[in-house]
Amino acid sequence: MLGKTAGGLFWMFRFLERSENTARMLDAGFRIALTRSTAAENEWASVVAAAGVTDAYTAKYDQYIARNVIDFLLRDTSNSSSVWSVIEGARNNARLVRTALTREVWEATNECWITLKDLLAHPISERDLPEVLGTIRQQSALVRGALHGTMLRNDIFDFARLGTYLERADNTARILDVKYYVLLPSASFVGSSLDNVQWESILRSVSAQRAFRWLNPGEINPMGIADFIILDRRLPRSLSFCYAKIVDNLSYLEADYGLRLDCHEMAAPILQRLKESSIASIFDEGLHEFITAFIRDNMALGAQIEQDYRFIG
């Protein structure tokens, strides 16, 4: 496979994953803003921060208000991480790697682009937001479904999955990075109703609120939430889950190519640390430090994969 193709697949699926995650975060932020109007501005600020685009946002707007945040995160072409920008990016990468995709995956991606192009052609009102966010998630899911249902399980699939899981791990970690303080024991001791809303919101932004309730009926506590989102290997958006998959996919490539590369050496200890940690030890060590280090390692691994598999000449 061409190095460029591997890179195109990797980024195509990073971008698709990002569109879905941004939609999820907006959904969670919107809910808080609706129910807690006093907290709205802070909430929008943290959504923008978790999307990693605070600088670009503040360069354009003075205030965190719903209309601007929604527009910036969904439609703004000057924001390279807006849903529209990443959907364009995903489709351009899909065109680049067209020969590596089945007709089903290509058509699902193209359909996603066509649908969202219409949907995001004009500013989205708050009234329409839930439906629009639902469509964004659904379109991304359709591509994923086509990928699972029609693609060979070979290196093409591995690079697509690596993109998905690296992006997802990054996204989950960023949500924790922005919201870690509401999970700290000092804040949780009081257990104010606002804390409850914040905890719900964190769970919601990784689509885990229902699963958490189901596994922990009647109790919601910050350490439990952190444990779930960081370490629970059953939750498909947890850091542990993502790294188990990343290491799996890298090991398939290693076996396929008969080559163990630097990225393999780098990924294994990240997974190992997640396996060996308990949530108590993470809190002892410092939740924020842990998350910051994780984000840094995850980025470095992405760069190493890019280099090891020659995405760029």
Place this chain on the structure above:
Amino acid sequence: MQKAQTVFDEMNGEAGDVRYPYEEYQKWLSGEDPARLRRKSSAAEAFFRRTGITFNVYGREEAAERLIPFDIIPRVISAREWARLERGIEQRVRAINAFLHDIYHRQEIIRAGRIPKELIANNNAFLPQMIGVSPPGNVYTHIVGTDLVRTGENEFYVLEDNARTPSGVSYMLENRETMLHMFPELFSQVRVRSVSDYPKNLRRSLGDCAPPACDGKPVVAVLTPGIHNSAYFEHSFLADQMGAELVEGHDLRVVNGRVAMRTTRGYDPIDVLYRRVDDDFLDPLNFNPESQLGVAGIMDVYRAGGITIANAPGTGIADDKAIYSYIPEIVEFYTGEKSILQNVPTWRCAEPDALAYVLDNLDELVVKEVHGSGGYGMLVGQAASKRELSAFRAKLKANPGNYIAQPTLALSTVPILTNKGLAPRHVDLRPFVLVSPRSVNITPGGLTRVALKAGSLVVNSSQGGGTKDTWVLEE
């Protein structure tokens, strides 16, 4: 000479009776509800859009990707008509390959005085770097798209030979797919020759031209300028259908005397490169030093037998519009036979008498740039305003050698489906030809381009033309 032309309609002939190639189709059509056909027509458009069969338009931000309009009424050619076209095209393509070999070697045709020396020597499309180079298998034009027009029952003319990088074959294939998808019952009633082997034949034909350095199964790649190129869809489509890699210049470099592509495991050599970039951009070391689209040093590898480039560099000299007018002589010179297909009468404006005639009769002629393509820089005298005519006259006088002129042919028509029912529109035809050392293979049919505006003679997709499925009937 072109006054009061009658237009030949391929479905209804001149007398208005359905011509025999269309009889079966007409039978089916007369049983169809027009409203259903129109629904099918919009379904076809949705199908093309979903599949992403688009072309990029340069310099138009808002409509960066457009669909080429597709008309659902097929263009039908009988087995007998096709057999003659096929012979004529093969003869022409063989002659062109012989001509290219000669022109880059001994230049017998010039020594024999059959074509003027200046036409070659002063021609930008002639590549001195190709002098004395023999491409693998002696094939120059691996892929040709011969543009044909028709003016009557037995009158076909070659308009252009397109010996460089003809495009449109993906539309030929997708048009058929679309028709099969929408009207499966039609294909069980009418026996139409299949076109679907084209990608397989292309792959084999390219493989048959593998260079001396190739050991084992030839590795084929398609070289594209990238996703912003107007024909990118076609490049990726062909690579996909052939199971070949789709590469850009920055994926390639010269490694150990071979052109190699950067893969996830290292650099792998390529044997045959089907390039969809122009000569000038192929190699920054040998041609345009600014080019980002090619591969530095590929020409040296080529000359040493390390890679096959399809089509060969320098083939442009054969589809130069000034050379075009000599093709009947070229066919005779190399095959010893009369040309089966006719050329359109052509005035070479470089010749003073011809220029004088062209200037006097500009409003009845079509004037083309010698090196132009895609309908750009062309004048259709009958459709031009007085002001356009006088502006063009000035351009002609300033640089006559840059132009040729042809009579306005009464191109045949085939009906298209409009909101008001069927209506005749002018068409042309581009059959696709594959050349290997073993054979010349012509896919039955080709791409029919159709001018969608009533009376218009401009069929180019870049100028608003559409396409039709083209049927060659079984014997």
